Amino acid sequence: MAISVVMPRLSDTMEEGKILRWLKQEGDRVDGGEIIAEIQTDKADIEMEAFGSGTLRKILVRAGQSAPVGHLIGVIAEEDEDISTVLAPVAGVAGQTAKPAGPGAPTPASPTLQAVTAGRVKASPLAKRLAQAQGIDLSTVKGSGPGGRVIRRDLVAMIPSAAAVGQRAPLITARVAAMTPPTPSTAFEDRELSPMRRAIAKRVAQSMATVPHFYLTVEVAMDKATELREAMQIQTPDLKVTFTDIIIRAVVIGLARHPAMNASFMDDRIRVYSQVNIGIAVALEEGLINPVLRNCGAKSLVQIAREAKSLVERARALKLRPEEYAGATFTVSNLGMYEIEEFTAIINPPEAAILAIGRIQSKPVVVNGDVQIGQRMRMTLSCDHRAVDGATGATFLQEVKWLLEHPVHLILQPE
């Protein structure tokens, strides 16, 4: 079946796009997912991929020319297929460079939509809107709704971008989409990405790709910190001070003493923050979020515990305001409750480091030549090597370790 290639909407504000170059010429074979052209929009130059396989039979808008969103720019079909019906709706305009008449002029109805009304394709209103925005000819889509109705899900499988779920990022993932799945016979199900999943994917990939990480691990004797926690639970039973709270307090003091760790690498300079804002990684069903405990330097352990409790509770109930999960200068991620011994965490740029906490274990330790049972915890600091060097990270980590092993310093006045 013939596939209409139309100018896709690649950004919110895009009204027309210019073909920079065709990577395939008329008569070339194209496979679904293959990049066929480069398009310049108001925002960026973006590669466009084919939504189906066949031969590129016709190029209607040449390189260097522009066309409005939704306008037919090419046709992919079988080698000997009759494509006159696909070309018919635009026959009148095919010869001219399709430039909109000027601002405010109505965008010409897209051929996609004409095809829909002419061919009576069954599709949900949302699917129609998506198809129009993405320049997909609905008559080429197999519907999975009742009676073959095309629903959003069917299009999402074709659009390798965020656009399907309403996020703004355009189609830049062509190369990823071109990867082939493991073995063709493996059964699978494609799950749509939620915007949160997409944001996490983007952020972690970007971090790993652009931030040179190095990792430092230490083991900490948590016996005294455990005693402190128990004592505090008796003192303030309603509060239930957690190990995370205690570690945050140690990190805050550590950062005050080693401000170089409370920083961001900014290409041409390093910004050192005078305020300590700690992000707390919280796992959600939908993904993960880092609510931020602000201005921690001035807070006592009890205050930290109280605020963290409320933040984490609200984070789990998805009740945070956007400003409550932005602006951390350092993040603490604790997987101890999952019985993880130790792990490395990915830095949340622009922060310079993140501390990953493992579980506390009872294990035999040698104290003054005697074997005793001790409470041990391993924590791993990931650092952005552009902002800090090994020794800086190490002295900071040593400080945090010392504080956790001498926790009386955690309940002294905030410094």
Added chain:
Amino acid sequence: MADERTFDLAVIGAGPGGYVASIRAAQLGMRVALVERDRLGGVCLNWGCIPTKALLQSAQVLSLMRRAGEFGIHTDNLRADFGIAVKRSREKAERLSKGIEFLMRKNKVALFSGEARLTSAKELEITGRDGKTSEGIRAERILLATGSRPRLLPDVTVDGEVVLTSTEAMLLNRVPASMIIIGAGAIGVEFADIYQAYGTAVTLVELLPTILPYEDEEITALLHRALIKKGIKILTNTSVERVTVEAGQAKVGVTSKGERQALLGETVLVAVGRLPNSEVGGLKELGVATKKGFVAVNEQMESSVAGIYAIGDLAGAPLLAHKASHDGIEAVEKMAKLDDVRSADPRRIPSCTYCSPQVASIGLTEAKAKVMGYTIRVGRFPFSASGMAMTLGETEGMVKVIADATHGEILGVHIIGAHATELIAEAGLAMAMEATPEEIAGSVHAHPTLSEAMGEAALAALGRAIHI
């Protein structure tokens, strides 16, 4: 004739999950056995949805009578008999339960009365109500629909007099002078409304920052105000430390923002959620896996043991009767390998609270949509601008439509006010059909109706509301 002890499907539990699954399976030609240890209809008909809605109706008639003067009707000597309200609620439950018995007979579902236990993945042992007699049946497949029960607080004993769960609270033979309700979810809020109408001094205690914590905050803020106006005392961000009974009185120790306080009441209602009935005999031995107590199931609703399925409250959130019924139909249709079986998208299951004003919602809250990264458009329309709401004397309320800004996908609809629980159906259909605010606004709503508010809220999301 086929063996009377051998079936294609044995269903355990006759709640809205189990009995609906039984009917659908029978329609599809399966030989079905349904085992129930208590009453047909399960929690929903007997101890949940139906009796509470009947009591709420009495409470709402009473509240309306109190303001009858507004409509030019004088009600001197208004008297309310709570005993009759309870009796009426039991009659409704009874009637519906009888109706289910009829439906089972009509569909030739074999009923077994007693407690079921799995002796293998294909065999059940049913112990009769006397606890002595028992019989065995065999089935190709077993569907677990054993529902849930109230979650209790540690060290708190329910005595049915002072300390209550929802079950006892719907059977009281008196109107208590005061009631402390722990937990402001749907159940807690509904009972608060019932008892406050009958004159009980009600205090609602909630751990999270808002009542109905999973509803949209803008809606719950309006509800909060409405309930306070009626005289219900609400303590949010408050955790309960302990509950004791002293001299026939409940004493509830609570902490809020580090401050401790003791609340005293004639009764205390524990409404802190529900626990799945996953302790069915034999499940552990057969190795049926659970997740936080709920039976873990795959998309076929099948548990970790082949041939054993689970639905409804037992299979996890949302714990709602309509979800249980939908599960039941889906599970059975998938067993029968029907084409085109629709799974319920959990995001498109409406949730309703029948207090006054009512609250109903479907989809994402505004906060959740934002956290999930959507760019949204919100359309609101207050009942105070609705002609129908004005004639009804029900101007407290609003419709809120949340749509994705790029393509118009409807992400959530939230309604507070009279008949909200009926109005939400339009949003459910719109979402199921993947309509956008354009289509809601474009469908003609009759005038005057409350449903016009839905059309207007959709218009508002498009920036084109007329009456506001």
